[in-house]
Amino acid sequence: MTPFTYQRVSSAREAAAAVAAVPGARFIAGGTNLLDLMKLHVETPTHLVDVNRIGLDAIAATPDGGLRIGALVRNTDLAADARVRRGYAVLSRALVAGASGQLRNKATTAGNLLQRTRCPYFSDLAMPCNKRTPGSGCAAMGGETRHHAILGTSAHCIATHPSDMAVALRALDAQIETVDASGRTRTIPIAQLHAPPGDTPHRDTILAADELITAVTLPAPLGGVHVYRKVRDRASYAFANVSIALVAQRRGGRLVPQRLAFGGLAPAPWRVEAAERLGEGASAGAIADAVLQGARPTAHNAYKMALVPRVLQASLAQAAEVLP
Known part of the structure; x- marks a missing residue:
């Protein structure tokens, strides 16, 4: 080392x-x-x-009925919290799907958000990788890309973001609180936290080097039924090929997706609000088409194009069992 x-x-x-x-x-x-x-x-x-001795390890109610989750709250404690399980069940389920119990006991809320990609070319120093060494090239281009992104990519990087928790937080409209060395604080919508690869794929987020995440805040609970479904190559402790965070409601006798975010598809949790606004009459296929607008699959990961509507349909069917 x-x-x-x-x-x-x-x-x-x-x-x-x-x-x-x-x-x-x-x-x-x-x-x-x-x-x-x-x-x-x-x-x-x-x-x-x-930073383990700076506090920031509590979950507290906010005046607007939401929750403020300290940056150092461990994944196990967050998933088990009664308020999270009751009002933000999709978050609890995403956390449990994300890793082994041993890892959840150590992993923190902020650290989970800031995970780096699990692209095998990124972790192999013998391979060129623009995310690891800017300007060196991308070995994934033309390589094995079964687990790579089909949305939000650039000519310099097609890696995916690995976090399950972040997908649920994207569906829940979380806000990220930070502080820097000057004492300046800011609040960042989770939709803006992860930087698109563009010409600078080595920048995973918009945070400055000295900017520390202090908390994640959630608005008041949405209600409805919450589903987190994760499709992976093996049943335990694998990263998502495709995952979905779904919050659904009954409207006029029909189950309607109210919030919808995906993992395994892009360099960040992927949510397309236009897909959520399609209305009560939209089929799972039509919603998936809106989510996949602009997708650029490779020969190895084109299966994700067919998997997305199937995962969505299965998640809606699961939600319908709870809200008949």
Whole structure:
């Protein structure tokens, strides 16, 4: 492992200032993604700033009836929280689908959002990768792309975002709270957090290097029935080929998708509000067509074009069993 220095801090602003002070520094909490990448020499931080002792590990009600989830709330605790299970069941189900119990016990809310891609070319130093080394090329182009993106890609990167939790948060219109070294705070809609690859695929998010996520806030519960369905190559602890976060309501005797977000399709959780607005008469196929507008599949991942409407139809059928 490449040598690095280590520092513990006691506040969010101190953490941000510590990262700002050392070029190449990184925050670390659970480390379930970062430490793996360090072992592979994909990530080589010069300095690690441990944020585990700064608080930010509580879930609290907000004045508007929503929830404020601290950045350091562990995935296990978030999935098990009674308020989450009752009002935001799609989030709880996505978390449980996302990893083993051991990983969920360590992984944090902020860290889950900031996971880096599981593209095999990204983690293989022998392969060119624009996300790992800007300007080096993309080995996935013309390579094995079964698990790669079909939406939101660029000529420089076709990697997918791996988080299940982020897909549910996208469906729920989550907001991300941050602080930087100067003490400046901001709130970012989750739809804007993950940066499109464009010409700079090495930038996963719009966050500055010294900007620390402090919390995720959720609006008041939507009601309805919540479904998280994940299709993967094996039943346990695999990343999604296609996943869906669905919140559905009964309107006029028909089950209607109120919120709809997908994983496994793009460099970020993928939600197309136009697909949600198609109305009560739209079929699963028509909704899927709207979701897949502009898709650019490869020969290896074109199966996702057919899988999306099937996963949507199965999820609607599952929801209909709860809301007959």
